[in-house]
Amino acid sequence: MLLLKMLALGPMNGFAISQRLKQVSRDVLQVSDGSLYPALHKLEQEGWIKAEWRTTENNRRAKFYSLTRLGQRKLEKEADNWRRLSTAISRVVKLKEA
Amino acid sequence: MRPEHWIYTIPLRLRSLFRQPEVDQELDEELQYHIERKTEEYAARGLPSDEARRQAMLDLDGIERSKEECRELRKVNWIHDLAQDLRYGTRMLRKNPGFTIVAVLTLAVGIGGTTALFTVVHRVLLRPLPFPEPERLVSVFDANRQLGVEKTGVATGNLLEWRKRTNAFSALAGWYVMGRTLRTDNEVEVVRVAQVTEDFFPALRVYPVVGRAFTPPEVARSVFNSAAAPVGADVVIVISDRLWHSRFSSDPSVLNRTVFLDRRAMRIIGVMPPNFAFPNADVDLWMPWGFEGEPPKDQRYLSSIARIAEGHTTVQAAAALQGVAVQLEQEFPEQNKGWKPQLAPLHEELTGTSRPALWLLFGATFCVLLIGCANIAHLQLIRSSRYERETAVRLALGASRGRLLRQFAAESLLISLAGGVGGVLLAAGAVQWVRWASLAQLPRSEEIALDVTALLFAAVVALLVSLVTGVAPALGVTRKQLTSSLAEGVRSSVAGRAAQRLRNALVVTEVAAAVLLLVSAGLLGRSFARLWAVDLGYNYRNVLVLPIFLDNNEYTSGAKVRAYYSQLIANLAALPGVVSVGGATALPASPLGPDFERPVWAQGTVSSPAEALRADVRMITPDYFRTLNIPMVRGRGFGAEDTPESQRVIIVNEKLATDVWPGQDPVGKQLVVDYSMAGTYPYQVVGVARDLRFYGLRSEPQPEIFLPHAQRSYLVMNIAVAASGDPRGLVPAVRRATLEVDPAQPPQSIRPLEELVSDTVAQDQFATGLIFAFSAIALFLATLGIYGVMAYRVSLRTNEIGIRIALGARNAQIIRLVVNQGMVLVMVGLVVGVLSAAVATRLLERLLFGVTAHDPLTFIVAAALLATAALLACWIPARRAARIDPMVALKHE
Numbered sequence: 001m002l003l004l005k006m007l008a009l010g011p012m013n014g015f016a017i018s019q020r021l022k023q024v025s026r027d028v029l030q031v032s033d034g035s036l037y038p039a040l041h042k043l044e045q046e047g048w049i050k051a052e053w054r055t056t057e058n059n060r061r062a063k064f065y066s067l068t069r070l071g072q073r074k075l076e077k078e079a080d081n082w083r084r085l086s087t088a089i090s091r092v093v094k095l096k097e098a
Numbered sequence: 099m100r101p102e103h104w105i106y107t108i109p110l111r112l113r114s115l116f117r118q119p120e121v122d123q124e125l126d127e128e129l130q131y132h133i134e135r136k137t138e139e140y141a142a143r144g145l146p147s148d149e150a151r152r153q154a155m156l157d158l159d160g161i162e163r164s165k166e167e168c169r170e171l172r173k174v175n176w177i178h179d180l181a182q183d184l185r186y187g188t189r190m191l192r193k194n195p196g197f198t199i200v201a202v203l204t205l206a207v208g209i210g211g212t213t214a215l216f217t218v219v220h221r222v223l224l225r226p227l228p229f230p231e232p233e234r235l236v237s238v239f240d241a242n243r244q245l246g247v248e249k250t251g252v253a254t255g256n257l258l259e260w261r262k263r264t265n266a267f268s269a270l271a272g273w274y275v276m277g278r279t280l281r282t283d284n285e286v287e288v289v290r291v292a293q294v295t296e297d298f299f300p301a302l303r304v305y306p307v308v309g310r311a312f313t314p315p316e317v318a319r320s321v322f323n324s325a326a327a328p329v330g331a332d333v334v335i336v337i338s339d340r341l342w343h344s345r346f347s348s349d350p351s352v353l354n355r356t357v358f359l360d361r362r363a364m365r366i367i368g369v370m371p372p373n374f375a376f377p378n379a380d381v382d383l384w385m386p387w388g389f390e391g392e393p394p395k396d397q398r399y400l401s402s403i404a405r406i407a408e409g410h411t412t413v414q415a416a417a418a419l420q421g422v423a424v425q426l427e428q429e430f431p432e433q434n435k436g437w438k439p440q441l442a443p444l445h446e447e448l449t450g451t452s453r454p455a456l457w458l459l460f461g462a463t464f465c466v467l468l469i470g471c472a473n474i475a476h477l478q479l480i481r482s483s484r485y486e487r488e489t490a491v492r493l494a495l496g497a498s499r500g501r502l503l504r505q506f507a508a509e510s511l512l513i514s515l516a517g518g519v520g521g522v523l524l525a526a527g528a529v530q531w532v533r534w535a536s537l538a539q540l541p542r543s544e545e546i547a548l549d550v551t552a553l554l555f556a557a558v559v560a561l562l563v564s565l566v567t568g569v570a571p572a573l574g575v576t577r578k579q580l581t582s583s584l585a586e587g588v589r590s591s592v593a594g595r596a597a598q599r600l601r602n603a604l605v606v607t608e609v610a611a612a613v614l615l616l617v618s619a620g621l622l623g624r625s626f627a628r629l630w631a632v633d634l635g636y637n638y639r640n641v642l643v644l645p646i647f648l649d650n651n652e653y654t655s656g657a658k659v660r661a662y663y664s665q666l667i668a669n670l671a672a673l674p675g676v677v678s679v680g681g682a683t684a685l686p687a688s689p690l691g692p693d694f695e696r697p698v699w700a701q702g703t704v705s706s707p708a709e710a711l712r713a714d715v716r717m718i719t720p721d722y723f724r725t726l727n728i729p730m731v732r733g734r735g736f737g738a739e740d741t742p743e744s745q746r747v748i749i750v751n752e753k754l755a756t757d758v759w760p761g762q763d764p765v766g767k768q769l770v771v772d773y774s775m776a777g778t779y780p781y782q783v784v785g786v787a788r789d790l791r792f793y794g795l796r797s798e799p800q801p802e803i804f805l806p807h808a809q810r811s812y813l814v815m816n817i818a819v820a821a822s823g824d825p826r827g828l829v830p831a832v833r834r835a836t837l838e839v840d841p842a843q844p845p846q847s848i849r850p851l852e853e854l855v856s857d858t859v860a861q862d863q864f865a866t867g868l869i870f871a872f873s874a875i876a877l878f879l880a881t882l883g884i885y886g887v888m889a890y891r892v893s894l895r896t897n898e899i900g901i902r903i904a905l906g907a908r909n910a911q912i913i914r915l916v917v918n919q920g921m922v923l924v925m926v927g928l929v930v931g932v933l934s935a936a937v938a939t940r941l942l943e944r945l946l947f948g949v950t951a952h953d954p955l956t957f958i959v960a961a962a963l964l965a966t967a968a969l970l971a972c973w974i975p976a977r978r979a980a981r982i983d984p985m986v987a988l989k990h991e
Contacts, residue, residue, distance in 0.1 A: 014132050033157040035159070037132075037164050038164065045107065047104075063127070063455075064132045070106060
């Protein structure tokens with residue numbers, strides 16, 4: 001879901017995604033590079049994201065991933081689920097504190 | 099959701115399947131790019147460049163692992179695995195050419211046999227007839243239980259009434275087939291002509307592809323006289339595609355051409371489609387048949403079919419027909435008393451007699467295939483044992499069981515595919531052969547062809563075979579405990595109980611299937627021998643038969659006909675090598691010619707002809723009995739003294755004599771023959787001829803009467819020429835001598851009577867020959883299989899046998915040990931086989947003649963034959979076992 005959300009912001013290549021992940025989560029989420037690529041390929045095989053070769057800002061060829069319409073829908077569903085789950089969890093957590 | 103999903107995924111899958119190098123290349127590049135950027139980043143943080151690169155790689159947890167993980171996500175690996183398995187399988191098979199060739203050949207024979215017989219069964223028995231809505235077509239025939247007539251043709255007069263009085267049929271047609279001489283541009287040949295009533299083509303709903311069919315007015319004016327020659331003007335005809343090709347080189351301008359049929363001009367108006375073969379494939383010409391006045395209701399010689407009208411079932415139609423028949427019986431009791439017309443589905447009617455034989459042969463090919471499969475399965479089992487240690491190691495290293503199974507299966511798949519291809523080729527040859535030989539006068543043989551269904555059938559059989567031969571042994575091996583395999587060493591574990599049980603089952607199956615086939619072959623063989631041993635009651639060896647159909651336009655009087663035949667008989671009798679020449683309107687076993695029955699009774703015994711016995715009527719020339727070597731039991735034959743002017747005389751057969759005058763001498767008595775239009779007269783019985791089986795080896799003698807041809811001349815005669823030796827050499831001389839009498843009257847055919855007789859049992863011959871071939875193959879394969887299993891067992895027990903010999907066991911004891919072990923299995927198989935044969939042969943009953951389906955002798959001989967072969971198959975490995983050198987044996991693994 002994280003990857004889908006990242007790509008919802010715009011097409012990105014693998015390296016950029018890994019950099020961005022670290023930035024955004026302020027190094028809390030340590031997604032290793034080793035599991036990043038298999039995850040991307042899995043999403044691609046599921047048809048949620050698609051890949052194309054583009055030239056990067058410093059003029060090198062890289063594979064850019066972007067969200068498909070299918071992925072868009074999947075993301076909405078996942079985000080929804082997540083919101084409900086996290087609200088529920090935070091309620092439970094607050095309950096304990098109270 | 100799903101289809102949209104596929105838009106994205108299908109191209110991906112296809113790409114990873116067919117563009118694998120490219121996709122891998124991209125993956126490489128992608129990761130390479132990542133590493134480069136990461137390296138740059140680390141370098142920017144101040145790490146030395148090679149350290150930076152190392153760190154970048156570490157982050158990826160190993161570049162190869164990442165790649166492998168990505169590849170596994172592609173979901174098409176199984177296809178790659180399969181390709182790999184097939185490649186590996188091919189390599190393994192190429193390394194064992196002996197095994198491969200034996201296995202592929204065995205399967206080719208098995209699959210080829212089943213596919214060929216499937217094609218025949220499917221095309222002849224299962225596929226609907228090649229007419230629109232064929233299920234509505236029925237065959238119509240007449241029956242009279244009171245007179246013991248189960249099935250005969252219908253009378254033209256009744257056919258017309260049925261057609262008029264019921265609406266249960268959308269079409270009701272009759273026809274009569276005869277040979278006629280066709281002349282086009284001075285070329286004369288005899289063709290088979292179907293004279294058909296108005297509804298013939300509408301009933302079949304098949305029409306000419308070139309030109310058109312007859313119109314009702316054309317049918318109506320095509321009226322025939324009593325000699326079945328058209329008397330109307332401008333008679334039109336439809337010809338077959340074959341005739342169109344052979345005589346008119348497929349020229350479309352054939353329409354409206356005039357040809358001469360028996361010297362009468364006729365106009366061609368249509369050409370039938372190429373595959374049209376009704377009433378049978380011999381017919382080349384269809385001529386319309388109209389009627390004037392009241393056609394006779396008591397001459398039942400027409401073949402008939404009907405198409406049941408929309409909204410009626412066969413049962414309703416049969417009931418409607420019965421209703422009309424009852425009316426006609428009341429209105430015309432003289433002609434119709436007791437006659438009840440019947441319907442039968444046309445398909446059944448055409449193929450009924452071939453049904454049991456074809457199914458039997460189909461079953462037989464399956465037995466052969468089964469035995470072949472068992473042999474191959476055993477060979478596979480032995481082969482897999484050689485790789486057992488390898489398999490165990492691979493399992494220990496974590497190969498999945500399914501993956502290993504698939505590898506075994508791939509090999510079997512290759513073998514069965516090769517066998518399947520060979521089988522299809524064999525089947526194609528066999529099917530051609532069946533068609534070419536038009537074997538056993540098989541119905542619909544012109545429709546037999548290898549088609550897509552047959553190919554599918556072969557493919558399914560090949561797949562099943564690969565399952566049977568591949569998976570069972572593979573399971574046997576991979577199911578075994580790893581540790582035991584690794585520890586025990588190769589050989590002992592294959593002797594393990596599962597594999598042992600499997601092998602025993604194989605032997606039992608093979609023996610049982612082979613016994614089943616041997617028993618069937620034995621029964622059919624004995625039945626066939628019985629059939630040929632039947633005394634037909636006449637001599638058919640060294641006799642030629644030539645049917646002559648005289649043209650009634652030329653031979654307009656009895657005197658002319660008699661003159662022709664006297665001259666012909668004199669000419670033929672004068673030929674060197676000819677012993678005797680006689681003629682009859684219908685000869686035994688010869689299908690052509692007027693063959694009919696009439697009511698007969700002793701003067702003063704019967705009030706109405708409808709109650710009288712019916713006898714087959716034949717007009718004969720004086721030398722008929724001598725030529726066919728039929729003895730006169732009493733009285734005399736016909737001679738020169740019987741002339742048109744002398745007293746009406748008749749000869750009867752023994753059957754008629756005992757039926758009409760039980761216990762009395764019929765000679766000198768008067769027999770009344772109701773000859774319909776030609777009048778009812780008493781005839782003086784002058785002789786009694788011995789009975790004969792007129793309709794072939796299976797038939798029973800029927801009441802027969804013979805009239806002198808001199809007193810009742812017929813245009814159509816079958817001339818029999820008895821020769822002193824093989825009559826085939828006489829054919830050209832006979833043809834010349836016939837054409838000398840009248841060049842425009844060639845014989846319809848000139849064939850040895852022996853051939854005609856064997857035609858009547860051709861189907862038995864066909865079935866018997868094939869089942870003998872199949873059981874020979876089955877016996878051979880089963881023996882081979884038993885030998886294989888026993889030889890392998892001996893090799894497994896080399897150690898043990900060596901020890902026995904070292905401890906002083908004698909040769910005979912060792913041999914007995916091995917043979918006993920094998921024969922126990924064989925006995926079990928024999929029991930299973932004999933029991934299943936006892937059930938299965940009941941299906942054969944209809945094919946058998948003079949033998950019961952449970953003929954004990956056949957069962958005993960079949961079992962004994964197989965036991966002997968099996969004993970031999972056990973004996974050879976046993977002898978080898980007895981010769982084992984204990985020293986060698988003990989060192990043996």
